[in-house]
Amino acid sequence: MTRNPQAESPSTKVLSRRLTLIAVGVVLTVSLLYGSYHVFTMRAAALQAREAALQQRASFYAGQISWVFREMQDQAATLARHPPVAGIIRASADPHAIDPADGSSLEQWKDRLAVIMANKMEVHPHFTNMRLITAADGWREFVRVDRGDGGPLRVAEEALQIKGAEPYLARLKASPSTLPYFSEITYNREHGKPDGGPVTIRFIQPIRGPAGGLFGALVFNADYELLLQTARPEVLRNQRVAVVNSAGDYLIFEPEGRTSRLHHNTDPGFRPLPEVEALGNRLGEHAFANLDEEMVYLSSVPIRNTLHFPVKLGVMTFGKRDALDGPIAGVVLRHALLTVVLVGFAGAITHLMAAEVGARFENLTHAVHQSHARLGWTLRNMADGLITISGEGRIEEINPAAEAMFGYAAEEVAGQPLTMLMFPDDADGHQGHVGRSQVGPQRTKMAGNREIYGRHKSGRRVPIEISVSRAELNGETKFIGMVRDITERHAAERRLSELVTQLRRSNEDLDQFAYVASHDLKAPLRVIQNASQWLAEDLDPHLTDDTRESLALLQGRARRMERLLNDLLEHSRIGRTNQPDEAVTGPDFVASLTDLLNIPAGMHFETEGFDRVTLPLMPLQVVLLNLVSNAIKHHDRPDGSVLLSLTERSEAWHFTVADDGPGIAPAFHERVFKIFQTLRPRDEVEGSGMGLAIVRKHVEVAGGRIELISDGTRGTVFHLTWPRRAGTAVEGLAA
Secondary structure, eight states: OOOOTTSOOHHHHHHHHHHHHHHHHHHHHHHHHHHHHHHHHHHHHHHHHHHHHHHHHHHHHHHHHHHHHHHHHHHHHHHHTSHHHHHHHHHHHSTTSBOTTTOOBHHHHHHHHHHHHHHHHHHOTTEEEEEEEESHHHHEEEEEEEEETTEEEEOOGGGOOBOTTOGGGHHHHHOTTOOOEEOOOEEEEETTEEEEEEEEEEEEEEEEOTTSOEEEEEEEEEEHHHHHHTTOOOOOTTEEEEEEETTSOEEEEOGGGOBOOOBOTTSTTOOOOHHHHHHOSOTTSOEEEEOSSEEEEEEEOOOOTTSBOSSOEEEEEEEEOOOOOOOHHHHHHHHHHHHHHHHHHHHHHHHHHHHHHHHHHHHHHHHHHHHHHHHHHHHHHOSSEEEEEETTSBEEEEOHHHHHHHSOOHHHHTTSBGGGGBOHHHHHTHHHHHHHHTOOSSOEESOTTSOEEEEOTTSOEEEEEEEEEEEEETTEEEEEEEEEEOHHHHHHHHHHHHHHHHHHHHHHHHHHHHHIIIIITHHHHHHHHHHHHHHHHHTGGGOOHHHHHHHHHHHHHHHHHHHHHHHHHHHHHTTTSOOOOOEEEHHHHHHHHHHHOOOOTTOEEEEESOTTOEEEOTTHHHHHHHHHHHHHHTOSSTTOEEEEEEEEOSSEEEEEEEEOSSOOOGGGTTGGGSTTOOSSOTTTSOOOSOHHHHHHHHHHHHTOEEEEEOOSSSOEEEEEEEESSOOOOOTTTOO
């Protein structure tokens, strides 16, 4: 209930007057002091703030630039420690070019190193090439990966160059024991002269053999401009940032992400940055300068002391000198007016706050009581049991759900050890389980790898699930346990186990049936086939046309029955046996499928979309073979056509099998997918009627989708969606 501010009590009025006087006095004092200080220090403070901001941002950007070069060095050092480098050294020393450590050939190690280099260049777009150059054979390139238009590309063996005359190797050749270093910043060179490529900086990482001798060097080429842009400084609206070096090269970062091109000292018409000339030769140290209308701060880029770096690097931040020469009288007037407003506002607001504070305190007290009541109602009506436990393991409170779960009233368990709700086996190791569980403020599920049973007052076992959290109250440790009765879950798990057992038994019966169909039923058929064949051969002189036709009909019916049994057996095994996990390219898939098809003369079979894909061979081949074979077999013209097309999607492949045959009436669209169903008599078109049933079951097991579209007059289209990660068989459980 909120108090009415208009009905103030005497104590509230006294509080209001006192607070008003205090507020007015404080506002006047602070306003006068601040106004005086503000007038005399406004200009100096603004200038100092601007200088500090420029210094801070310059130092920050310098650290970012430093990190870019350290990261380039670290990448080279990491690659030098990769196994392919050591493998190349060992294999090169072997007369047969075989690594004695693991039997890999020198070419295999070179291939592996090239793959690692390509991966690094994918991640770091500023690297233009990476090379392993050996000291032997005039410092010839041994492995090289360049950045091409389509990405990293390994350079062929015959295109590798001899780099012994390049300036960036002179330091290493003169002092083989030298440490890693950066080269001069120049335009890229190929075959001993500039090739029109970008301005390049190179990092040379010496490679030494097991005895410490110089084997060669890893050389990382980086586009100097892209390398600097990797730092991506966030330039403020009224600022510019420039990265400069002692050779005169510079790159300016403009506001809003605009970046000027790199200016190299060898460029035609190169003009040095004027601010660099104003600061003089101060690269390598921190410096500040006030120019005519601009302030400039130069921060040195820190480079590791162990590295040789060809130039000194610096970051310059520029800022405009904002004029702070406004009339002092205007500042004083504005400050005086503000003071009057603040005094009046402080007096008014303080008077209102005195009454409001009292009302809010009363409302807060009422809200606390309501919150306590809601919490009590929540605890009483929770479906799960709630137990609060002291640090010594004694029960303090339980809610009604816990009372019903364990059969005790709250008064009976208060102050009793928690182990009274456990059976002896769990009670003995209770404290150890709590200690090992590392219970913290977050809820922790107890005994996740074993079953827990609570002890009911009657002595019966209650299967439970417990989550425990720990909290501090007035310096004392408390535990809060959430207890759930999972009796119904246990019953459901038992029922599920029984169903699984029944399903396994059913599948065993199905396996037995498949065995009978495959062996016991086929044996008589083979006898009939052989006997009819023998009769036809032995009695050929005595047979009439009618008897020959009857024997041929008998043999055909026997073959049809064998095909029916084979297709029925295949249908029963779909989803219960794992297919070979073999992937083939699209052209190989089409070639294999075409080899299995019996395409009559005059019939045209075409494919689309298989050029750049890789597909699982089985059971996808079985599905498409059935669809294409049906389209050919059931065509009503000798010069028909069948088109198999593929569309690649992110989660699945979409196949379309389209023919210009007689079509399938909509009334039969569902019937054709059932077993032993044919739309034409088997004497006209030989078949078991199982093909599309096998197709649908394969598709359903894989988690795909198949759709038939035809108006029954001309042409049929099957749309097949096959997921990229098709379902696999689970032994003993597939139905």
